[in-house]
Amino acid sequence: MDDPRGSRATRPAIDMRRISKRFQRVSGSTTVAIDEVSLSVAPGELVAVVGPSGCGKTTLLRCLAGLERPDEGEIHIDGKAVFDSARRKFTPPERREIGMMFQSYALWPHMTVAQNVGYPLRCRGVSGRQTAARVSAILATVGLAGLENEPPNRLSGGQQQRVALARSLVAEPSVVLFDEPLSNVDARVREELRLELVQIHTKLGFSGLYVTHDQEDAMEVCDRLVVLKGGRIEQIGTPAEVYRAPRTTYVAEFVGMVNRVGVSAAAYEGSSVLLTSDLGRLVAAEQPATDAADPATDTTTGAASGSADGELTALIRPEHVRLAAGQAPPEGAANSWPGTVAFSLFRGSWMQYLVRIGDVELSVLSADHSLRPGTAVVVSVAPEHVMVRSAR
Template sequence: MSRIRVTNLTKRFGSSTIVDDLELTIEEGEFVVLLGPSGCGKTTTLRCLAGLETPEGGTISFADKVVHDAERRVSVPTHKRNIGMIFQSYALWPHMTVRDNIAYPLKVRRQKDALRTGAVEKAAGMVDCEQLLDRYPSQLSGGQQQRVAVARGLVSEPDLVLFDEPLSNLDARLRDQVRTQIHQLHQRLGFSAVFVTHDQSEAFALGDRLAIMKSGRLEQVDTPQQVFDEPSSDYVAQFIGMANRLDLTRHQDGWKASNGDVVHLGDRTPERGSTDTVVARLRRDDLRLHRPDDRVAPGTTVLHGTLVTTEFGGRHHDVLVDVDGQKLTLQADTREHGGWLPKAEGGHPVVVSFRSSDVRVFDAEGRAVRGASVVTPIRATGSATS
């Protein structure tokens, strides 16, 4: 199986455009994660790949086979696209045993040789479900049902495996277990996959590439490391965990927060004359908490604020700090701050520090600023390719 190509894909529901002129290429054996909030178009894109929705525009090709072409009115039905699909709701037939549920795609495709040579048992073994083959779905836990759904999605050795938020209904422990199992299966089998999620931790753990969506378009398509290190827009930065926002204004003596503290941007400093206002983004683990009289490492930015609230989290405290109306969240080490922090009341003066290398800077239009250059997000052109 070679690459899967999506070109100018457009899907509307009534007057609303849900997928807007989207382009994406999935290489053979690649695991691509569609990441974004509810309503961004990621599940609709997945359903278009599966043939469960009919796009009004664009083409979808699996290798050299066109499975959808809106202009030529080509639309290959789902059961002829050779895909496997794993749903959020498991979607197991309640009246069938695990064995029959896993075998269902083979029977639909009339793959009698696969049934005869033990494909069902092999698929069940890949997800540690051999001992469950004669049970019914009602006799299984949520984690077991999802593993059976994964086995069913893989049993026919499809060209493309589609995952529609398959971990959302599991508790935290099972979610981690099944996620690891999916990752191991992909490493071992090398199938092509598209995985839909709103959870950044799932996306970073599973994806060879992340395709981050906003309002039906792709905002950034990159490796997890690149997305983590260099988000292309303020939207991406916020979505992947850089929740701390500082609005900065240029002054003669540097870039300042609204309380007058100078913020050091390092090599992210916009060139003079390019803009007078920017947004700085930081993750909560980029920030360090101090009391007003504590010594702070030289060369770091220091912001003066007040404590809003603190919550015990074991080895850390989750802390909310107010800096002239802008709220910053961080984790404070219990060993370092456990003596005074639990006793501190709201309004207690505190200091927050961070390194300039941890800051990501965005202009008024939300574009990433990297020194003299400005990164244009994919959405500005309306498409993305690998």
């Protein structure tokens, strides 16, 4: 009997509970790919799972799709149990009624575009007339109208990716899974496809899980981010929450660029932290974050109050560092030091600078294009932009 958990409007579209998956190596050792992961996706929500290679994100997606069988846990899609280890229930992939877009297009070269896109409908026994109408409509949605009779190998990489997207959506599934969908196209096409995917998601309203190692893809396309580390969830939150208030150093370094500054001592003064750092005296406007909250349920992501045990580090985003040509900082200014531009890199509307402050090097993103290597600068960071985290 399927899990009765309320109306379709309120129940999660995807509900994964304490999912674990282990793999046996040829050597006889066991690798834990997924370690008791619980994750829910609301109706109409697109959630990205991010992390480096080997963190378990693809295994998690394959478990949801039915391409891998978890060792423990439960999986519900639209309120229906498709996996339950306690009840020994396992629904095969073809009966889960989901769409899936693979990293490697996975298009059949002997079929036309229309035949590739219409394949899921034929498997469901949809009539030829209905299939043709729905294929035509979805190809227009993804910008491929007029290419119905072309073989896939005559299309560009971006067009092939659109064919794969159309095929994953043509059966109008309520849940769509994306496995590194934009990794095989160049940067310009990737930007176009990101925007199109957001527009299509807004128009069609499907729920989805989007696995990628590309933080830009995840932050631009999805409603929430799930950061994995070693098969476990490190943090869940909106892209803005995860970027602006990472719970750990690992999250901060994976989601965007960040400068790490070593800290040898910390003293607390009201709501601020006075740090003895590699930059000298450093003031932070927040207390060190702790790992007390459960990342699977905590979406507040703000730094916790109180002290943190062990070694600390200060984290500063490159765009929060300010540079001004000059020899010395204003007397008494907090978080202000003399430095020298060591390197510059043109990045369109931004310049990326590497600035040396004694033995410390800071990466800086600035709209000021006038600074040259060797220029003396005053470097400053507002206390509210200094994050204090465990160095681990």
